[in-house]
Amino acid sequence: MAEQQVNITDLEPAQLQEVKKQLDQELEHLTNSYSQLKQAQTKFRSCVENVSSLSPASKGKEVLIPFTSSLYVPGKLTDVENVVVDVGTGYYVKKNKAEATEHYTSKTNFVQGNLETLQKTIERKQENVQSVMQVLQMKMQQQQQAGAVQA
């Protein structure tokens, strides 16, 4: 849809309120996305830690493997060099520890880049909301003064 350039000082207070509502909605959506990305990043970071916690000394140690959330079976760690990594769309790849760490670190960095661009977008939107608010307040005051003069 073609978006027209509109000067916000030309708008009526009611229209400005609509604009503000829309901006608020966009802002909420963006901040939601931001926190979701942040969560994903934390998850990737903890994956890096988990991989590094799998040390050669753990070989042969007993672990409990969850079958379901309430059923566990005992097992032994036989392979402490390789892990299986979820690469998306139902595919998993067996990687050694160094590769897995690299995979998760690059994911973390990828998300970091997105977070930064998102942060900038959010800041811009906040500025927009503020300028709309300022104009709105100005208009309201003008209206009140005009009303006072008429009365």
Place this chain on the structure above:
Amino acid sequence: MSDPKVAAVQAQLQTQSVAFQKLEAELAGIIEARQRLDSQQAENEQVLKEFTLLKSHNTVYKLVGPSLVPQDSNEAKVNVEKRLEFIKSEIKRVEAQLKEGEEKAAKKKNEIIALQQQFQGLQGPSGPQQAVKA
């Protein structure tokens, strides 16, 4: 004398507005489908990138139900490539739908604007007349 005319235009305006709203809803659905395809494409591209970097010791597994089944890495790669192709053609199809929907909505909008003008034109002269009568 202009009353039945006004009513007719008003009724037309009503049905057209409803039709316009329906078109808008359809458009929203198409846009959502488009976004879903976009994220699917991005995810599959990531997987394909991952597959191109595989070495011989990197076994590929596919999640089948609750278990991981080993897969031939070339087969998996071809599979993802096929999926990407499919997604691309779907995007093309949805793009076309989107364009068509937008054109329809724009046309409907113009029709509504024309009707509104007609409505105002009918009301304009009849307004003062009624005022005089009263």
